[in-house]
Amino acid sequence: MTQTSTQIAPLDLIDRKIVAALMEDATTPIAQIADKVGLSQTPCWKRIQKLEASGVLTRRVALADPARLGFGLTVFVGIEAPDHGTEWRAGFAAALAALPEVMEAWRMAGDIDYLLRVAVPDMPAYDRFYTALTDAVAIKNVTSQFAMESLRHTTAYPVNTHDR
Numbered sequence: 724m725t726q727t728s729t730q731i732a733p734l735d736l737i738d739r740k741i742v743a744a745l746m747e748d749a750t751t752p753i754a755q756i757a758d759k760v761g762l763s764q765t766p767c768w769k770r771i772q773k774l775e776a777s778g779v780l781t782r783r784v785a786l787a788d789p790a791r792l793g794f795g796l797t798v799f800v801g802i803e804a805p806d807h808g809t810e811w812r813a814g815f816a817a818a819l820a821a822l823p824e825v826m827e828a829w830r831m832a833g834d835i836d837y838l839l840r841v842a843v844p845d846m847p848a849y850d851r852f853y854t855a856l857t858d859a860v861a862i863k864n865v866t867s868q869f870a871m872e873s874l875r876h877t878t879a880y881p882v883n884t885h886d887r
Contacts, residue, residue, distance in 0.1 A: 734779065737762065739882045741770055742779060746879035749783040786878065794842040796869065798849055801835035803864035811861070818859035824852045835866065 734742070740760040744751055757767035774780045789797070804811060815837070819825050827840040843849045849867070857865065 799868040800839040801866035802837040
């Protein structure tokens, strides 16, 4: 049976501790992770490789400060689709792929069909993004919410590192 994203991988306490350590800082040396989880380096490295091969760990990345990179405006964009057919969805996906400002895109249940997180330098850049998106694909409605302050942002899931 193929594992889907909705199935929970059977992770033991050590695996969860390894995942938590890597989500906190993927540059942590294997020796430190091994010490933290109570393993020697080789078994720890083998577990990390297994977690990567099984798809639990999908990538190791560096996180950057968007403002220091010139992306001072974060916009959450709600999209209502004019229809829900295969052709429109493919066109929408292609439009998103061509717009690097889109940091995240989610298909939603509720009042909006899609929610985008968009990073741009400023309002004129957002206007250019908006124009490019609406020129690329038909959209019933676009609602833009402009972030004023980030109160919390994390990429680390709250995995249980205490209970067996």
